[in-house]
Amino acid sequence: xxxxxxxxxxxxxxxxxxxxxxxxxxxxxxxxxxxxxxxxxxxxxxxxxxxxxxxxxxxxxxxxxxx
Amino acid sequence: xxxxxxxxxxxxxxxxxxxxxxxxxxxxxxxxxxxxxxxxxxxxxxxxxxxxxxxxxxxxxxxxxxxxxxxxxxxxxxxxxxxxxxxxxxxxxxxxxxxxxxxxxxxxxxxxxxxxxxxxxxxxxxxxxxxxxxxxxxxxxxxxxxxxxxxxxxxxxxxxxxxxxxxxxxxxxxxxxxxxxxxxxxxxxxxxxxxxxxxxxxxxxxxxxxxxxxxxxxxxxxxxxxxxxxxxxxxxxxxxxxxxxxxxxxxxxxxxxxxxxxxxxxxxxxxxxxx
Numbered sequence: 001x002x003x004x005x006x007x008x009x010x011x012x013x014x015x016x017x018x019x020x021x022x023x024x025x026x027x028x029x030x031x032x033x034x035x036x037x038x039x040x041x042x043x044x045x046x047x048x049x050x051x052x053x054x055x056x057x058x059x060x061x062x063x064x065x066x067x
Numbered sequence: 068x069x070x071x072x073x074x075x076x077x078x079x080x081x082x083x084x085x086x087x088x089x090x091x092x093x094x095x096x097x098x099x100x101x102x103x104x105x106x107x108x109x110x111x112x113x114x115x116x117x118x119x120x121x122x123x124x125x126x127x128x129x130x131x132x133x134x135x136x137x138x139x140x141x142x143x144x145x146x147x148x149x150x151x152x153x154x155x156x157x158x159x160x161x162x163x164x165x166x167x168x169x170x171x172x173x174x175x176x177x178x179x180x181x182x183x184x185x186x187x188x189x190x191x192x193x194x195x196x197x198x199x200x201x202x203x204x205x206x207x208x209x210x211x212x213x214x215x216x217x218x219x220x221x222x223x224x225x226x227x228x229x230x231x232x233x234x235x236x237x238x239x240x241x242x243x244x245x246x247x248x249x250x251x252x253x254x255x256x257x258x259x260x261x262x263x264x265x266x267x268x269x270x271x272x273x274x275x276x277x278x279x280x281x282x283x284x285x286x287x288x289x290x291x292x293x294x295x296x297x298x299x300x301x302x303x304x305x306x307x308x309x310x311x312x313x314x315x316x317x318x319x320x321x322x323x324x325x326x327x328x329x330x331x332x333x334x335x336x337x338x339x340x341x342x
Contacts, residue, residue, distance in 0.1 A: 007117045028118050032129050034161035039154065041161050059117065061158050065099060065128055066114025066144050067089025067235075067289025 004056040013052060020047040023060065033062045072317060073310055075110075075285045077262040078173055078205035078226040080138065083109045085279070086309050087140065087264065089289025090114075093298060096131040102292050103137070105302035112140040112175050112287065115159045129166070139168050140207065142175035147188070149195035152178045156199055174199060175229070175266075175287075177209040185235040189216050193223060200224035209266050212246040214253050221254050221261065228254060229287060232278065233268030236290040240274040241265075244281060251282050272301070272308035279312025280320065 001012045006022070013022060019042060023030050035042045036059040042050055052058065075085040088108045093099035103111055111132065132139070141159025146152040156174040163171035178195050180188030187210050199206050200223060208225040210216050217228045230250055233239035241247065247265065254261050264285035265278040271291060278286045286309060295301035 026118070029127060031165070032127050032162065033118055034115075034158040036154070036158060041157055044165060059158075061115050061155075061162075062118050063113040063128055063139070063141065063159070063162055064116045065089075065091040065093065065096075066116075066142055067091045067112060067287075067293075 002052050002054050004052050004054060004058060006058050007060060011058075017052045018048055019050050019052070019058075022052060022058070023047070026060075028060060029062075033060050035060050068310070073313060075262065075264075076260065077264070077285070078207065080169060082138065083107075084306070084309070085285045085313060086275070086305060087112060087285060087287040088292060088302070089287070090128060090132070091289055092293035096126055096128065098298060099293070100131045102298045102302040103132070105299045105306065106292065107306040109136070110138040110140055110170070112142045112289075113159075114142055114144050115155045115162075134166055134168050138173070139163055139170040140173050140175050141170065143177045143195075144175075146178050146195075147180070147191075149178060149191045149198065152176060152191070152195040153198050153202070156195075156204060157202070160204070172203060173205045173207060173226075175207050175209060176225075187211055187231075189213070192216075193219055196220055196223045196225055207264065212243050212250065214246060214249040217250045217263075218253050227262040227264050227285075229264040229266035231267040232265050232274065235267040237268050238270030238291060239268055240270045241277055241281075242268070244277070247281055247283070255282075271295075272304035275305050275308040276312035276315070279309055280316050282316055 002015050003012050019035055038057050075082045084107045086106055086108045087110045088106050089112050090099055143152040143155045146155055160171050178188050178191040179185050196206050196208050205226040207227040208220045209229050212230045220228050232241040251263055254263055262284040264287055265283045266287040269288040269291045275286050292298050292302045
């Protein structure tokens, strides 16, 4: 297992989990989101390649209503 | 109606409406969609937030916004320092560039100084504006009604300076029209097409008309529509008020006079005067 921070909360996933896998297991629509790993935006073409590392700080955001 | 005079040119694009509408605080996403339609807007602002990991209702805002019709203006609402504002702006750009929306490189920059007043932090706003402009963003910058700050933000490269009419969501309308007049004069004196958009504090349609009668180029509002008793009817009222106000500004109001001036002719009266 790998332990990391996911949207501000401690999270555990199987080792070798990719960002794509994390999004899918969290039922997040990747078309509408942006992903930041340790405060750097991860390009969409990296979702299948980047494997979550212990201690990573991952933010997944989307657009919501606001003014 | 001459629709050309009701278009808003900002950040290299021309929008069909001078009204920019926020997408928050509606009872339902269906109501929001209908209010946007009734407002006649072609540009809507959206916030960037963490994906909900639990208790999802399965609905996404973007399923209720026609991305071919509306330019999306991501905002940095909720940011209290320049670093966070830059991060949020970049994440908004990342989402919209994937979706091919023309607003991808736009940002409504908002860096707040205080949770009670939601007034902008001028120092952090200027810092964030400079960094985002350098990063290629078209910055539409929320600010107070301070003319000096407005000048500084334009000099920093803001595509539009967006002074508040009054505090966000307060519905107080335009508190200091004189400052807004000075901002308009300062920013447009040698650059008449520079867009100044009044952002925040609008309470009802007459406030919108006043915004345009002052000579502003656009208005941005959310709560006045979303929290009206009938948001869709208010959105329609806002649409018409913007048209009224802009036309009145272009037509030119008469000067105010201390004394009355009769509209009927003085000649040919059959009446006598009391003095």
